[in-house]
Amino acid sequence: MNHETHNVTMVEAVNLALMSEMHRDESVIVLGEDIGTNGGVFRATVGLRESFGLKRVLDTPLAENMIAGLSIGMATQGLKPVAEIQFMGFIFPTMEQLICHAARMRNRTRGRLSCPMVIRAPFGGGIHAPEHHSESTEALLAHIPGIRVVIPSSPARAYGLLLAAIRNPDPVVFLEPKRIYRLSAQPVKDDGQALPLDTCFTLREGKDITLVSWGAMIKETLEAADTLKQQDIECEVIDVACMNPLDHDTILASVAKTGRCVVIHEAPKSCAVGAEISATIAERALLSLKAPVQRVTGYDTVMPYYKLEQQYMPNTADILAAVQTTLEFT
Amino acid sequence: MTQIYQGEIQLHRFLDEQGTPVAELPDWARQPEILQNYYRNMVLARQLDTKIIALQRTGQMGTYPSMLGAEAIDAVSGGLMKPEDVLVPYYRNHSLQIIRGAEILDVLNYxxxxxxxxxxxxxxEDFPNAVPIATQSLHATGVATAFKIRGEKRVAVSFCGDGATSKGDFLEALNLAGAWQLPVVFFVNNNQWAISIPRRIQCGAETLAQKGLGAGIRCEQIDGNDVIAIHEAMEGALKHARDGKGATLIEAISYRLSDHTTADDATRYRHNDELKAAWQKEPVKRLQNYLVANGWWDEVQEQAWLSEVQQIIQAQVDRYLEMDTQPVESIFDYLYADLPKALQEQRTSAVIKGMTGGPHHES
Structure with missing residues (x-):
């Protein structure tokens, strides 16, 4: 490792983190469908097989449940499997293995065995993908005690959070918002420095309103904040980053300061991570609030095929409208 | 037309239902030591099973799956697996767990x-019991993959019942073990019943062993009440795996002489005649007959061992009944390596509730 700074997109940052950690720790094993010779359908794992060989970069048969169960077995043996599920729409066969085994191995053996494993999956809409390739079901995963659910929103956070996920001694589901995989590049120093887990990132400080989001919707959230800035409205923008365990403290401290909050996510509205955040604000910060918390989300419907996906997904105008409602509340 | 594949499944049996040899015996089975050891463990398993059910019936034990009829499988597997191998059990391997080093107290506590x-x-490094059916088959492939990556001559041995062979996990595990030539043994205890579903409607194939043919792995069927057949199959499968030649699927034909668990009532779905017939084939008596016929076991030894086993079990049961309950915070303390900040309030609240018996709402 040469600590070089690379100008990389998010998917390249994922690759950089994998490459970096595989150099550093020989117990890291990358596995999944089409991740070896092909380098992954999004090229997140390109070059790994050439660098680390067949024993550390495993092209698996096509069975997602198998990939999860296999990873659990490897993890209990002290390896650190980093498995790719090709799209979040195909993560559901892994749920039994995640809930019944990965999430509870440490607990049920009182620490005798553990599962230091990562499951990576691209997720979210907006790329005109086929059916089952555009959903955002992070809340399903965040509801599992014992599993961390981490979502980056920039190349630098993808690099630092993926390193943290791999080094974490417990299972992590790492969801990569594929709409912003190649949106823009930013300089990322390949210094092996992990970012902290279980914490929100405050991307912008402001006194008037708190905007809470994660993943690809951070893009629209920042755009809305830019627009509002021109109207002298200062937004505090919080990237949740870790869906479970959730860093309530950062959000509550911000709401205590601004008194107003809009939560933005692509996933359906009901029983989502945004609902958890809103409920916690109601429980803990009611007297700070100058207006009800607004949620800007996808609908409680099946994700439409791509011709209607822009109708489904929240956009900058939706965020601005919710902010307006919040600011005008009396 | 060209025939490009032909498979066959062999059934292996050395002792008939009365314990009389029906095939040429391997050399080791002409000596008493190994077989006496198997027999002692089988008697212990049966006595322990009886004791645990009695504890359950008197409200001192949770729902429990009996191992009645599976004693030979565990005794032989426990005798042949090396300490460095990894057991990936289902939920009916209590005896095997004990032979491999767990205390009877551990089984009672679980x-x-x-x-x-x-x-x-x-x-x-053995896995805990897997209650969700067949999920453990995949863990065994993961353990075996770790052995293979590190170049270790160790074997992962996974158990399941006949019902589990219907599940995707089982078939996915066989498939992967074949594709990657993994050092793993899949042992199916075909005890004929998956709760109330008999073997004949679980699967349309003639044998469950032949599921290995589709995965390209070694597979065979054995009499699961015959310790010599189990020994030969397991020893061969372990050697095959240890030699780097890959996986084996063993289907052992046995019979679940008990209810599925203490919460089940098999008389609702199973004829008593069938159960009676199954008792004529059971493994403990069969081995006892063979030992006695060879002069390797007698009534004095039997009574002495039964008495010793009773004492061993009772001492463990006494410890079990005196166990303190874990503190409530233990449900938080092993969830993650380090307790996340987000859970600290809930933990505190649980501790207070545990001390006061009061409500556990957060501040």
């Missing part, structure tokens, strides 16, 4: 609703 039953160092 079924008595205490996670510490999975925690003892006696298990080594």
């Amino acid at each position: 079924w008595g609703g205490d996670e510490r039953g999975n925690a003892s160092s006696g298990y080594g």
Whole structure:
């Protein structure tokens, strides 16, 4: 490792983190469908097989449940499997293995065995993908005690959070918002420095309103904040980053300061991570609030095929409208 | 037309239902030591099973799956697996777990609703019981993959019942083990019943062993009440795996002489005649007959061992009944390596509730 700074997109940052950690720790094993010779359908794992060989970069048969169960077995043996599920729409066969085994191995053996494993999956809409390739079901995963659910929103956070996920001694589901995989590049120093887990990132400080989001919707959230800035409205923008365990403290401290909050996510509205955040604000910060918390989300419907996906997904105008409602509340 | 594949499944049996040899015996089975050891462990398993059911019936044990009829499988597997191999059990391998180093107390604690039953160092790297059907088959492939990556001559041995062979996990595990030539043994205890579903409607194939043919792995069927057949199959499968030649699927034909668990009532779906017939083939008596016929076991030894076993079991049961309950905070303390900040309030609240018995709402 040469600590070089690379100008990389998010998917390249994922690759950089994998490459970096595989150099550093020989117990890291990358596995999944089409991740070896092909380098992954999004090229997140390109070059790994050439660098680390067949024993550390495993092209698996096509069975997602198998990939999860296999990873659990490897993890209990002290390896650190980093498995790719090709799209979040195909993560559901892994749920039994995640809930019944990965999430509870440490607990049920009182620490005798553990599962230091990562499951990576691209997720979210907006790329005109086929059916089952555009959903955002992070809340399903965040509801599992014992599993961390981490979502980056920039190349630098993808690099630092993926390193943290791999080094974490417990299972992590790492969801990569594929709409912003190649949106823009930013300089990322390949210094092996992990970012902290279980914490929100405050991307912008402001006194008037708190905007809470994660993943690809951070893009629209920042755009809305830019627009509002021109109207002298200062937004505090919080990237949740870790869906479970959730860093309530950062959000509550911000709401205590601004008194107003809009939560933005692509996933359906009901029983989502945004609902958890809103409920916690109601429980803990009611007297700070100058207006009800607004949620800007996808609908409680099946994700439409791509011709209607822009109708489904929240956009900058939706965020601005919710902010307006919040600011005008009396 | 060209025939490009032909498979066959062999059934292996050395002792008939009365314990009389029906095939040429391997050399080791002409000596008493190994077989006496198997027999002692089988008697212990049966006595322990009886004791645990009695504890359950008197409200001192949770729902428990009996191992009645599976004693030979566990005794032989426990005798042949090396300490460094990894057991990936289903939920009916209590005896095997004990032979491999767990205490009887651990088994009692597990079924008595205490996670510490999975925690003892006696298990080594072995997996805890898998209650969700067949999920453990995949863990065994993961353990075997780790062995293969590191170049270790160790074997992962996974158990399941006949019902589990219907599940995707089982078939996915066979498939992967074949594709990657993994050092793993899949042992199916075909005890004819998956709760109330008989073998004949579980699967349309003539044998369950032949599921290995589709995965390209070694597979065979054995009499699961015949310790010599189990020994030959397991020894061969372990050697095959250790030699780097890949996986084996063993289907052992046995019979679940008990209810599925203490919560089940098999008289609702199973004819008593069938059960009576099955008792004529059971493994403990069969081995006893063979030992006695060879002059390797007698009534004096039997009574002495029964008496010793009773004492061993009772001492462990006494410890079990005196166990303290874990503190409530233990449900938080092993969830993650370090307790996340987000859970600290809930933990505090649980501790207070545990001390006061009061409500546990957060501040």
